[in-house]
Amino acid sequence: MGKFQSKVKRNSSKYRADSHVEESAPVQTIQQYSRAHNDAVTYIAALKSDLCVSGGKDKAVVVSNWRTGAALKRFVGHEREVSKVACVFGSNRFFSASRDKTVLLWDLHCKAGSAQKFIGHHLIVTGLAVSPDCTKLVTGSRDNTLCKWDVETGQCLLKVAVSRNLVTHLCWVPGESYIVQTSEDKSTRVWDTRDLQVAHTFPLKQYIQMHCDVSEDGNYCVTSSNGFGGQGCEATLWDLRKTKDIVCEYKGHLQSTTSCIFLPKGMCDTSLVATTSHDCTVKVWERDTAGCVCSLFLDGSGPLASLAVCDNTSILCASFNSGIQSLQLDCSRGTSLRQVAKF
Structure with missing residues (x-):
């Protein structure tokens, strides 16, 4: 066997994260297109x-x-x-x-x-x-x-x-x-x-596992957890070659973590994981240290449902209230995430 041996209310204020935990989107021009849905x-x-x-x-x-x-x-x-x-x-x-x-x-x-x-x-x-x-x-x-x-x-x-x-x-x-x-x-x-x-x-987690993704090299998988008030709400990294123990956990969301994805290596010099949550935030983490390198609060979006990557700088986020959000990841000076458009 190879490596494997060894209902939410749409009220964004309810999910607003504390100011000392999350960063709101900076004041900027966000391109608004016609909604896809x-x-x-x-x-x-x-x-x-x-x-x-x-x-x-x-x-x-x-x-x-x-x-x-x-x-x-x-x-x-x-x-x-x-x-x-x-x-x-x-x-x-x-x-x-x-x-x-x-x-x-x-x-x-x-x-x-x-x-x-x-x-x-x-x-x-x-x-x-x-x-x-x-x-x-x-x-x-x-x-x-x-x-x-x-x-x-x-x-x-x-x-x-x-x-x-x-x-x-x-x-x-x-x-x-x-x-x-x-x-x-x-x-x-x-x-x-x-x-x-x-x-x-894998060993049972304490909360429902909501989503999963596998790294490009097939060595790791990441799963995300439901929860409330910061309890649960984490993402978990597993090594598919050593399947007994958790590698690390990404903790910081305040509501259920609905989506978790590995970001392409071309995005930054380090391996990154992105998560999104019902708390209206998108977070980017260092894969191996579990450190949160940036966090973006999408005001008015309602619960966030899903993430996708189309190129080396852009992340797409599906939301309940604001359609699809286009986000830009910048690693030139530190790591930052900003909203550029929605459709």
């Missing part, structure tokens, strides 16, 4: 260097040019709100999951409806993991099951249920046949997609 944005992913794909409570999947703020295409096919979107960076195909219990495959250049439909879950689909060659898809749901699909045919190849495993997120390990999965049962599991069996389970 007419309701809360639930998830966002990078599709190409200048394109992102997002899903929202308006049931739509939207491809936008994040550099210009222009919504290029709007895909409608789900009967209820979109819960997750996923894609292989650089491709023209992407997937969306929904509360309607289905997953849809879309093609950027297709004018008709969805290219494929995946039906097999009995509750909201909350996890999507796509193989690097885009031929296999693994989905997870609050119905305690994971399904492995053939992308071209839409056929369910394998289906496995684990008691109380209410899936919150899935992420493919680069260069491997494994996926990482977080759950409401407070655990983080590593699955072998070849037979869809659990290869490893």
Whole structure:
């Protein structure tokens, strides 16, 4: 087995962080574009260097040019709100999951409806993991099951249920046949997609694990936790080569930490992790020391739902009240984060 052996109210004032903990956005001109969604944005992913794909409570999947703020295409096919979107960076195909219990495959250049439909879950689909060659898809749901699909045919190849495993997120390990999965049962599991069996389970955390991401080299994964009033609310770094212990924890958010991602090495000289939270803040951390290098409070955004990186200086953030926020990371003199646009 290789390395694996060894409902929120939309009131931003409720989530405002204490002034001595968080930094508000400095006074500046923020470019305002037309909103990509007419309701809360639930998830966002990078599709190409200048394109992102997002899903929202308006049931739509939207491809936008994040550099210009222009919504290029709007895909409608789900009967209820979109819960997750996923894609292989650089491709023209992407997937969306929904509360309607289905997953849809879309093609950027297709004018008709969805290219494929995946039906097999009995509750909201909350996890999507796509193989690097885009031929296999693994989905997870609050119905305690994971399904492995053939992308071209839409056929369910394998289906496995684990008691109380209410899936919150899935992420493919680069260069491997494994996926990482977080759950409401407070655990983080590593699955072998070849037979869809659990290869490893990390030690239980104290709070629900909300989200996960895997580093580009496939050596580390980071998970985020729900919580309230600063209890829980952390992100946790795990070493996939030494799976017994926590490497470090990133503590500082005051509400549930909804998203956690590794930032590309090209962004700064050091390895960084970014997190976002219901407390309306985006934080950037030194990966190995767990030191918070910068923190940005997005006033009026409401709870923040998701993060994505499209190039070496920009981070996109999905929010409940203010659409998609475009943030710029500057490491030229220290590390700073500022809001430049929203759409």
